[in-house]
Amino acid sequence: MILHTLNQPPANAACFERCREAMSSDDTLLLIEDGVYWALPAFAARLESLSGRVKVLAADAAARGVDLPAAHCIDDQAFVALCVSHDKVVSWF
Amino acid sequence: MIFSIIVQAPPVQAQGAETALRFARAVLAAGHRIHRVFFYRDGVHNGTALTCTPQDENSIPAQWQALAAEHDLDLVVCIAAAVRRGLIDESEAGRYGHRHWNLADGFELSGLGQLVEACLTSDRVVTFGGRS
Numbered sequence: 001m002i003l004h005t006l007n008q009p010p011a012n013a014a015c016f017e018r019c020r021e022a023m024s025s026d027d028t029l030l031l032i033e034d035g036v037y038w039a040l041p042a043f044a045a046r047l048e049s050l051s052g053r054v055k056v057l058a059a060d061a062a063a064r065g066v067d068l069p070a071a072h073c074i075d076d077q078a079f080v081a082l083c084v085s086h087d088k089v090v091s092w093f
Numbered sequence: 094m095i096f097s098i099i100v101q102a103p104p105v106q107a108q109g110a111e112t113a114l115r116f117a118r119a120v121l122a123a124g125h126r127i128h129r130v131f132f133y134r135d136g137v138h139n140g141t142a143l144t145c146t147p148q149d150e151n152s153i154p155a156q157w158q159a160l161a162a163e164h165d166l167d168l169v170v171c172i173a174a175a176v177r178r179g180l181i182d183e184s185e186a187g188r189y190g191h192r193h194w195n196l197a198d199g200f201e202l203s204g205l206g207q208l209v210e211a212c213l214t215s216d217r218v219v220t221f222g223g224r225s
Contacts, residue, residue, distance in 0.1 A: 004178050007109065007222060033108045040188075047223075057116070060108075075120035084094055093109070093222025 001026045002087035007033035007093050010043055019092040020050065028082060029054045030074070036061040039068055055082070096120050097211035099220040100136040104153035110139050111225040113221035114156055120212045129167045130157070132200075137175040137225050140168070142197035154210040156223055158199040169211075 004027060008015040016038060024031065029050055031038050038047065039056045047054055056066075060072040074082070083089050098117055102109025120127055130193075132139050139154055146152035159166050176185055179195075181204050186194040196202060212218050 005219075007112075008224065012224075033112060057112075060112075076115050077123060079116060080119045080123050080125070083096070083219060089217060089219045091220040091222055093220075093224050 001086050003028050003082050003089045005030045005091045006035040009037045015092055031065050032057045033060050036066050063077035094216045095128050096125055097215040097218045100132045101134045102221055102223040103135040103138040107223050109221040110153050118171045118184055127166055128215045129169055131208045134174055137170050137178055137180050139201035140170040140197055141195050143151045143195050161199045169199045169203045169207045170200050172204055175202055189211055
């Protein structure tokens with residue numbers, strides 16, 4: 001069970017696709033920094049296969065005006081908790 | 094739980110160093126331990142003593158120094174990545190014949206062996222990358 005973090009915007013779709021291809025069914029994706037733009041409705045179809053396994057770092061979403069349902073957003077403390085609950089962390093950038 | 098953090102993002106231009114700082118604070122606030130922060134590739138610029146930050150902005154290098162002083166953190170800068178980017182300490186200045194050096198207090202130049210040791214010692218290693 002791996003936590004993947006992605007900080008690249010949709011303009012760098014190749015990075016997202018490499019991440020998605022590497023993910024197993026019990027992995028979690030955390031969108032951080034410019035990666036939070038992937039949570040916009042326009043990209044919902046790209047995230048469909050990861051349904052329920054995508055989290056967004058709240059501070060980064062708020063800084064960019066990306067308005068999301070609270071259930072998808074986590075704070076820095078929850079980021080740390082995800083690191084603990086997963087076996088390892090892989091960063092895509 | 095023991096964490097180590099790899100910072101590959103420079104203090105300006107990318108957000109990664111700031112994210113790493115926020116993460117480090119959250120790790121410590123949760124009661125975990127940070128074994129080492131390893132600055133690699135352009136992340137070595139976090140260790141410069143010569144940053145002049147505008148008054149209405151936060152100095153990332155100064156925040157690393159403050160956090161390290163408060164929590165006795167081991168801030169290690171990759172020596173091979175650093176010297177080629179013009180980040181040197183007094184010892185390297187002597188080796189390369191420079192009259193000046195610029196590694197900030199609280200940081201230490203060392204090799205990739207420190208990264209390997211951190212990976213072996215830590216329960217979790219989290220990388221913050223440069224592009225963003």
